[in-house]
Amino acid sequence: xxxxxxxxxxxTPKAVTAWETATGENVWMTADGGWTKDPAQIGAFTGxxxxxxxxxxxxxxxxxxxxxxxxxxxxxxxxxxxxxxxxIRATGPTVAYGDAG
Amino acid sequence: MYRYDExxxxxxxxxxxxxxxxxxxxxxxxxxxxxxxxxxxxxGVYLQLHAYMLRVAIPYGQLSGRxxxxxxxxxxxxxRGYGHFTxxxxxxxxxxxxxxxxxxxxxxxxxxxxxxQTSGNCIxxxxxxxxxxxxxDELMDPRPWCEIIRQWSTFHPEFAFLPRKFKIAVTAxxxxxxxxxxxxxxxxxxxRGDVVGFEVHVGGGQGRTPHLATLVNEFVPEAELxxxxxxxxxxxxxxxxxxxxxxxxxxxxxxELGEGEFRRLVEEEYAAQRPQEKIDLPQAEIxxxxxxxxxxxxxxxxxxxxxxxxxxxxxxxxxxxARVNLHPHKTDGYASxxxxxxxxxxxxxxxxxxQMMTVAHLAETYAYDDIRVSHAQNLVLPHVxxxxxxxxxxxxxxxxxxTANESLITDMIVCPGLDYCNLANARSIPVGxxxxxxxxxxxxxxxxxxxxxxxxxxxxxxxxxxxxxxxxLGVDKKGEEFYQITFGGRADEKAAIGSIAGPGLKxxxxxxxxxxxxxxxxxxxxDKSELFIETLARLGHDPFKxxxxxxx
Numbered sequence: 011x012x013x014x015x016x017x018x019x020x021x022t023p024k025a026v027t028a029w030e031t032a033t034g035e036n037v038w039m040t041a042d043g044g045w046t047k048d049p050a051q052i053g054a055f056t057g058x059x060x061x062x063x064x065x066x067x068x069x070x071x072x073x074x075x076x077x078x079x080x081x082x083x084x085x086x087x088x089x090x091x092x093x094x095x096x097x098i099r100a101t102g103p104t105v106a107y108g109d110a111g
Numbered sequence: 112m113y114r115y116d117e118x119x120x121x122x123x124x125x126x127x128x129x130x131x132x133x134x135x136x137x138x139x140x141x142x143x144x145x146x147x148x149x150x151x152x153x154x155g156v157y158l159q160l161h162a163y164m165l166r167v168a169i170p171y172g173q174l175s176g177r178x179x180x181x182x183x184x185x186x187x188x189x190x191r192g193y194g195h196f197t198x199x200x201x202x203x204x205x206x207x208x209x210x211x212x213x214x215x216x217x218x219x220x221x222x223x224x225x226x227x228q229t230s231g232n233c234i235x236x237x238x239x240x241x242x243x244x245x246x247x248d249e250l251m252d253p254r255p256w257c258e259i260i261r262q263w264s265t266f267h268p269e270f271a272f273l274p275r276k277f278k279i280a281v282t283a284x285x286x287x288x289x290x291x292x293x294x295x296x297x298x299x300x301x302x303r304g305d306v307v308g309f310e311v312h313v314g315g316g317q318g319r320t321p322h323l324a325t326l327v328n329e330f331v332p333e334a335e336l337x338x339x340x341x342x343x344x345x346x347x348x349x350x351x352x353x354x355x356x357x358x359x360x361x362x363x364x365x366x367e368l369g370e371g372e373f374r375r376l377v378e379e380e381y382a383a384q385r386p387q388e389k390i391d392l393p394q395a396e397i398x399x400x401x402x403x404x405x406x407x408x409x410x411x412x413x414x415x416x417x418x419x420x421x422x423x424x425x426x427x428x429x430x431x432x433a434r435v436n437l438h439p440h441k442t443d444g445y446a447s448x449x450x451x452x453x454x455x456x457x458x459x460x461x462x463x464x465x466q467m468m469t470v471a472h473l474a475e476t477y478a479y480d481d482i483r484v485s486h487a488q489n490l491v492l493p494h495v496x497x498x499x500x501x502x503x504x505x506x507x508x509x510x511x512x513x514t515a516n517e518s519l520i521t522d523m524i525v526c527p528g529l530d531y532c533n534l535a536n537a538r539s540i541p542v543g544x545x546x547x548x549x550x551x552x553x554x555x556x557x558x559x560x561x562x563x564x565x566x567x568x569x570x571x572x573x574x575x576x577x578x579x580x581x582x583x584l585g586v587d588k589k590g591e592e593f594y595q596i597t598f599g600g601r602a603d604e605k606a607a608i609g610s611i612a613g614p615g616l617k618x619x620x621x622x623x624x625x626x627x628x629x630x631x632x633x634x635x636x637x638d639k640s641e642l643f644i645e646t647l648a649r650l651g652h653d654p655f656k657x658x659x660x661x662x663x
Contacts, residue, residue, distance in 0.1 A: 029158060029163075034162035034209055073140070075158065091590045092590065098160065099160050105540045105541055109193075111193070
């Protein structure tokens with residue numbers, strides 16, 4: 011696994027995130043267990059359900075890579091110790107780049 | 112420059128085909144990420160914060176126009192229209208899709224390029240002086256030896272699974288522009304009479320435990336170099352730690368064994384090499400490689416140029432650029448041009464596809480088809496006639512590549528940081544941009560003189576903060592970014608590791624704090640010729656620490 015992130019307590023709401031294997035684009039699991047590239051659609055899970063969702067993600071190796079838990083609010087908003095990292099990951103670099111840079 | 116022979120071409124194209132199959136199996140889910148990861152890393156493919164990143168090798172930082180054009184095509188067609196030149200003289204593409212990478216590698220193979228050994232625990236790209244073969248102050252051109260080492264180390268079966276990555280740098284100039292003392296092995300080419308040899312420094316490096324390399328041998332004759340390097344690598348392979356990733360670099364081995372014991376082990380290993388395993392590089396082979404690096408046939412020119420002098424007199428911006436960005440060439444009537452990739456407020460080391468095309472065109476038209484990448488993340492045209500500088504400048508200006516700041520305070524080394532990197536703890540780019548802004552005035556920058564500020568977004572030190580005259584290290588404190596400042600590092604022949612000034616600063620406070628430090632230097636320097644790093648050495652760090660932490 012590439013991403014070893016801070017451990018979260020079972021009761022802490024968490025999302026499952028990964029990289030789409032074919033493109034490397036960031037994906038998040040939705041509440042119904044599908045994948046989205048829209049951070050507004052992030053699903054929040056806790057306890058055993060969260061562990062089961064992560065296991066589901068890990069079983070989808072061809073489609074997604076290196077899934078891990080990230081801390082979110084109960085409604086799927088990015089929060090916690092890694093807010094800055096996960097926000098940048100969700101919304102892109104904080105600096106203009108390429109022709110705009 | 113070196114050209115592939117039939118074997119090189121076949122090896123690279125076979126490697127592309129092999130990786131294509133591996134990617135297909137990964138996408139089909141039959142290769143798991145844990146199985147695929149070492150394979151992708153062997154082909155320069157990382158998984159970063161937003162996407163895969165492809166690191167392409169640029170051996171000792173040298174490119175032809177054709178190669179740079181192809182990199183521009185990759186940036187345009189497979190990425191987001193730009194690439195990032197690195198402190199290891201390579202280029203990275205930040206947004207390449209895995210499914211496209213085999214096609215990208217095939218494109219690179221068309222121009223004799225690849226991404227092999229740009230990652231993993233092997234001997235990486237050999238780096239060198241970006242003015243090699245052009246500068247007045249070199250004993251000889253170091254590139255042939257870089258190429259010999261490249262050929263020896265590429266796919267060397269004994270050194271494919273080292274305890275950790277391994278970096279070799281070579282210089283032949285008194286002023287070290289290749290930072291050899293912070294490499295696993297740093298080689299300085301020397302001569303004793305007519306014999307060419309190498310001063311061998313081992314165990315330098317940055318990261319979380321920075322070390323300067325130890326001088327292990329003052330003179331290894333050229334014919335014995337590869338055997339001597341093998342002895343070092345064998346000692347490292349055998350005794351280097353594999354139990355702890357953070358203690359696995361050769362710098363830790365040299366430090367734990369001590370200089371004397373490490374040298375004894377290398378000499379014992381060297382003496383134990385049997386005659387049949389000696390490489391004993393034949394002179395004919397040394398000569399064959401040297402022939403690829405014959406100096407360009409520069410047209411004879413007077414030492415001064417009327418066109419150059421006239422534009423300097425007429426255009427103060429051009430005169431400034433000429434003062435700052437030109438380096439003396441060994442041939443009269445020529446100069447080496449630094450093409451700065453550090454515009455104020457820009458992204459250090461980034462170039463768009465259009466900018467790459469411009470530099471390729473300039474190289475082909477005016478600069479003997481020779482381009483270099485510097486470890487400071489700039490490009491260099493090593494051989495340009497003074498007569499052609501006005502035209503070169505005009506084209507650079509049209510492409511936004513005319514920033515006059517080579518080695519000045521805004522010519523910062525900046526790692527990608529948390530904006531791109533999966534390992535970073537803090538952002539580097541916006542802090543670097545904010546620091547540039549307070550020193551943006553070109554007169555102010557010139558008055559300050561040579562001053563290297565380097566910034567890294569984590570302890571891995573890709574932004575070389577340990578060896579910046581002023582270093583900035585981004586750290587994470589409970590989810591907030593802080594920046595530790597170091598003073599006194601340097602990368603050259605007087606290499607030193609900077610020392611931490613005190614508690615970290617918030618991002619917003621860094622630019623004004625550094626301005627106070629720099630203005631203190633301007634007040635305290637003995638005269639304008641005394642550089643920041645020299646004033647710091649003369650007076651100690653205290654006045655600068657005081658300035659750093661003084662309230663606004």
